[in-house]
Amino acid sequence: MSGVSFEGVTKRFDTVTAVDALTLDIVDGEFMVLLGPSGCGKSTALRMIAGLETISDGVLRIGDRVVNNVEAKDRDIAMVFQSYALYPHMTVAQNVEFPLKARKYSVDGGPPRKLTADERAERVDDAVKTLGLAELTKRKPGALSGGQRQRVALARAMVRRPEVFLMDEPLSNLDAKLRAQTRLDIVELHREVATTFVYVTHDQVEAMTMADRMAVIADGRLQQVGEPQTVYERPANLFVARFIGSPPMNTIEGEVAEAGVVAAGASRIPFTGDVAKGRKVVVGLRPEHLHLGEGDIEATVKAVEWLGHERHVIVDIAGSKAIVRQETDEGAAPRIGETVHLGHHVENVHVFDAGSTERLN
Amino acid sequence: MAADTITLNDPTPVLGASGAATGTLPGKHARTAKNVGWYVLLSLLSLVVLFPVWMTLVRALSTPVAYVNEGLPLYPVSVEWDIFSRAFSEGELGRRMWLSAIVTFIIAAAQLITSILCAYAFAFLRFPFKRLVFVVFMATLMLPIEVTLIPNVTTIRNLGWLNSYEGLTVPFLATAFGIFLIRQGFMGIPKDLLDAAKLDGYGHFAFMTRVAVPVTRPVVASFGVIALLAAWNQYLWPRAVVTVSEWETVQIGLKSVAASNVEESNIGFAAAIIAALPVLLLLIFLQRQLIRGLTAGAVKG
Structure with missing residues (x-):
């Protein structure tokens, strides 16, 4: 040994x-x-x-x-x-x-x-x-x-x-x-x-x-x-964020608009941690950490995949494709083309530097 | 490995196959016709191959004068059954075949050993100029024995090896053909096996003897058979380095027997048949090995 x-x-x-x-x-x-x-x-x-x-x-x-x-x-x-x-x-x-x-x-x-x-x-x-x-x-x-x-x-x-x-x-x-x-x-x-x-x-x-x-x-x-x-x-x-997890982590490009908030298109994504204002970042959110309903992220539904025990709702957030995992018993599937709002917990937001790709929070 | 091949070749869609067979009878007839054609062709070729053998037997059994008087027929005339025992004793075939057997054994065994060692190096070891050396080795296959005969005989004479085992065997202790054939076999062994053997605690030599050679047994065995046949049937070389009758191998002996029995040419034919017997037996017993080895590289199992 x-x-x-x-x-x-x-x-x-x-x-x-x-x-x-x-x-x-x-x-x-x-x-x-x-x-x-x-x-x-x-x-x-x-x-x-x-x-x-x-x-x-x-x-x-x-x-x-x-x-x-x-x-x-x-x-x-x-x-x-x-x-x-x-x-x-x-x-x-x-x-x-x-x-x-x-x-x-x-x-x-x-x-x-x-x-x-x-x-x-x-x-x-x-x-x-x-x-x-x-x-x-x-x-x-x-x-x-x-x-x-x-x-x-x-x-x-x-x-x-x-x-x-x-x-x-x-x-x-x-x-x-x-x-x-x-x-x-x-x-x-x-x-x-x-x-x-x-x-x-x-x-x-x-x-x-x-x-x-x-x-x-x-x-x-x-x-x-x-x-x-x-x-x-x-x-x-x-790399690790995208490689580990299935379906993979959603990544959305944006910029730190104010302390603890990233702006990506029309969406404002709050996060924990200290990242300087104006910094270009990539926000990572796992599909299971997003839920349909109330929230700061605005998205357009592109497709819905039904897997039996859950659905993968594929949406567009500020030009980036993202997947939202929805339990089948969490209500009806959204319609394709519909604009939805996505909620999340701030501690589940990963923030990476857009240049070096290193974790920031 | 064998089982792999069997699974791969298994005609799994049995239903489909039988359905196709019953559904397309004309196709079946066409196949039968094709097979008949092949068998006719093969039979003809067999006749061509067997004809000289049959004629040798006819000439051996026939009394020479009676045979000529009969007008050289395709069947034996006034058969002399004791011709074989006479040929054996008058041609001193026992002694000559024994000498041939020793020479053949030395050559075949040495060729097997050197070919395996050399093929292993080419297949599994890394060393400088490996490709170049291999090409040079292979190039020697292009040289027929006639080209090298005179310089080699000179060398053997200078070494004082005329009429000796050394003279009869040393030039043939290694052969590029064997190296090539066995290397091809070794190249089919997955590199993982070598890695596994290393981790299991074995070096190259142990891997060669315990894994590489057993795994490529058909190839190695078929080369062994080929080497035996070639060594036994050697004529030109022993003729060049043997000057006294005691060192004549059986193939040279045949020539002497024929030359010293001009009146009774059937003794020469009988001696030829006796000399061919060991080869024939070898082929009968080892033909499966031979064919398996020669086709082993063609279809990867």
């Missing part, structure tokens, strides 16, 4: 900087999710922890050990790949056993040594039972479903009892129902093994539901790190 710490870690591929001076402390035993759009560098960061990518600059530690120049095979790390990367010619049991044959392991606190065949069999047995694969041990990966392959990959990772678990989009090849189930299984596994997990995904739902803390990454740079709720409630910049 160990933490992982990035200190100004940079990865360059020729002219492209995939990870740019990343500084991030992943605490021992924590479930850290690296979240970002595809191509943002999160997988590269993960692969640097694994030792599958070299480090161009900076220092990477696992526990207290600097691992910049330590080979992947000499790091005590297990990884679950998006493709599962199961060995196609081996049975499930052989796949799970494979890492146990290569390394030395400490047994009952003793010095590391090669495991005996019986010890290996016992560990394999434990792992396949934990993941419900006991019936499938003699099958080869080709004869398994996606979900089963996924669990074999997990079993192969956990049988090692590594210092750190890495997972690279492990759920993206599963269907929606299985994904929800496996999400729970992985969280359960984390609780059981109580080891550091670093989990890469582009899916914010995975990040929000699984993470102890999440690190939002864009263009190779760390945007924000924190508990999911904090990141959701106080996004550090416009």
Whole structure:
């Protein structure tokens, strides 16, 4: 069990900087999710922890050990790949056993040594039972479903009892129902093994539901790190604000008209915080924080989407498209073309600088 | 992997397929006609291929003079069944085939080892001028043995390797063809597998022997068969580096047998058939491997 710490870690591929001076402390035993759009560098960061990518600059530690120049095979790390990367010619049991044959392991606190065949069999047995694969041990990966392959990959990772678990989009090849189930299984596994997990995904739902803390990454740079709720409630910049949340946060361009009020077209949007008058800003308001009825924001209804338990009312506020979430039992849907007023609580207004996109309140 | 392919090729829309079959009988007839056409063509080609084999058998079994007197027919004349045992003993085929077997085994085993190692480097390692080196390797495929024969024989003679195992085998311990074929197989292995093996604690050599080679077994095996066949059937090279009868491989031996039995030409034909037997057996037992390996790169499984 160990933490992982990035200190100004940079990865360059020729002219492209995939990870740019990343500084991030992943605490021992924590479930850290690296979240970002595809191509943002999160997988590269993960692969640097694994030792599958070299480090161009900076220092990477696992526990207290600097691992910049330590080979992947000499790091005590297990990884679950998006493709599962199961060995196609081996049975499930052989796949799970494979890492146990290569390394030395400490047994009952003793010095590391090669495991005996019986010890290996016992560990394999434990792992396949934990993941419900006991019936499938003699099958080869080709004869398994996606979900089963996924669990074999997990079993192969956990049988090692590594210092750190890495997972690279492990759920993206599963269907929606299985994904929800496996999400729970992985969280359960984390609780059981109580080891550091670093989990890469582009899916914010995975990040929000699984993470102890999440690190939002864009263009190779760390945007924000924190508990999911904090990141959701106080996004550090416009990128995070727009990236986290579904449907995404509404953003309306405007200008601070007086202390605590932004003017956007005909609307006046009060907010908390101290932002200088005349400053160009972008106001962020989540769809669930707007409600139809009385309020200072004037909007024109463009479309209404009915989703069963709720409606998404799509409106135009001072030229910006916005979504208002309306519970189905909150009365009738507005007519298209109708001018409506939207209410909100001042503490739910996020204000970002129009230039730097950093949070101002 | 195999199961993947099966699922992909599964004719899942069974209902639709049977419906189409019953609905479009003319289409079915057209298909049958097409198949008949193919079989006729294949039969003709088989005849063309098998004809020399049959004629060798006819000439081996027939007494030479009677055969000529009969006017060179397509069937055996006054059959001599003991011709094979005579050819075997008079041609010293036992000794020569044993020598050929040793030479063939050394060449095929060495080619497998060197091709796997080299193909692995080209497929999985990064090193300077990799592309260039690969192109140069492949370029050697363009050179027929006739081009390199004289300089190579000179080298072997200077090394004092005429009439020796070294002379018969060393020039063939590596081959660009094997490197190419096995590299193609290795290129089909997802890079994630190598990464996974690294994290599982394995280095390159262990990944190669425990994952890469087993996964590409059909390709490796088919190359093994090809190497065996080619080495067994070598003629020009052994002819060039062997000057005494004790070092004659079986294919060279055939020439000697034919030359020393001009009167009884059927001994030469019988010896040729005996020399071809190991190859024939190999092909019969390993033809599935051979075909699977050669087509493995074509359709990605």
